[in-house]
Amino acid sequence: xxxxxxxxxxxxxxxxxxxxxxxxxxxxxxxxxxxxxxxxxxxxxxxxxxxxxxxxxxxxxxxxxxxxxxxxxxxxxxxxxxxxxxxxxxxxxxxxxxxxxxxxxxxxxxxxxxxxxxxxxxxxxxxxx
Numbered sequence: 001x002x003x004x005x006x007x008x009x010x011x012x013x014x015x016x017x018x019x020x021x022x023x024x025x026x027x028x029x030x031x032x033x034x035x036x037x038x039x040x041x042x043x044x045x046x047x048x049x050x051x052x053x054x055x056x057x058x059x060x061x062x063x064x065x066x067x068x069x070x071x072x073x074x075x076x077x078x079x080x081x082x083x084x085x086x087x088x089x090x091x092x093x094x095x096x097x098x099x100x101x102x103x104x105x106x107x108x109x110x111x112x113x114x115x116x117x118x119x120x121x122x123x124x125x126x127x128x129x
Contacts, residue, residue, distance in 0.1 A: 003037035006076030009051065009063060011084040016063060023054040024077055026070050035070075035077045044070045048121050050087075050128050051079060062087040064125045083121070087129060095126050 004020035025034045027049025046068045053061040068081035099122045106115040 005035060005037045005039075007053065007078075008076070009065075009079045009081065009084060011065075011068075011081045013083075016084050016086055017053070017061065021053050021060075022056065024079075025052040025054065026079060027051070027065070028070065033070075035072055039072050039077075041074060042072050046070055046079070046081065048124050051081075051084075062128070064090075064128050066121050085125065087125075090125070090129065092126070092129055095122065095129065098122055099126065 004022065005024065007017065007019065007021045007024055008015065009017045023034060023036050025032060026044075027047050028044040029047045030044065032049075033044065046065055048066050049064070051063045051065055052059045053063075063081075064085050064087055065079070065081035066083035068079060068084075071078045071080070099119065102115055102119045102122060106112070106119060109115060
């Protein structure tokens with residue numbers, strides 16, 4: 001059997017994934033990076049973007065993250081995301097509704113950076129769908 005990478009993706013809300021995979025690609029703040037079994041240890045901050053779990057050339061899971069950290073150790077890869085959504089569980093309709101709600105809130109409070117940051121994140125997730 002081929003070597004496998006132990007991968008865990010955790011957000012404050014819950015653990016989204018824990019198990020063995022072949023390959024993970026993540027959105028580092030210095031650029032996208034891939035992790036395979038036996039990768040050299042390193043740590044990276046993450047930007048908003050797509051984490052892809054691959055088996056061969058097939059993407060088995062796509063998770064959109066809002067920042068966080070990736071830690072590669074001899075034991076595997078752990079991603080601690082500030083927020084994460086498995087795109088298989090996100091519907092375009094629900095996402096559009098949330099975007100409209102945030103836009104409305106931003107119109108009421110245009111100087112609130114939380115609303116503009118949230119809108120940026122949701123718009124990027126919508127493009128990733």
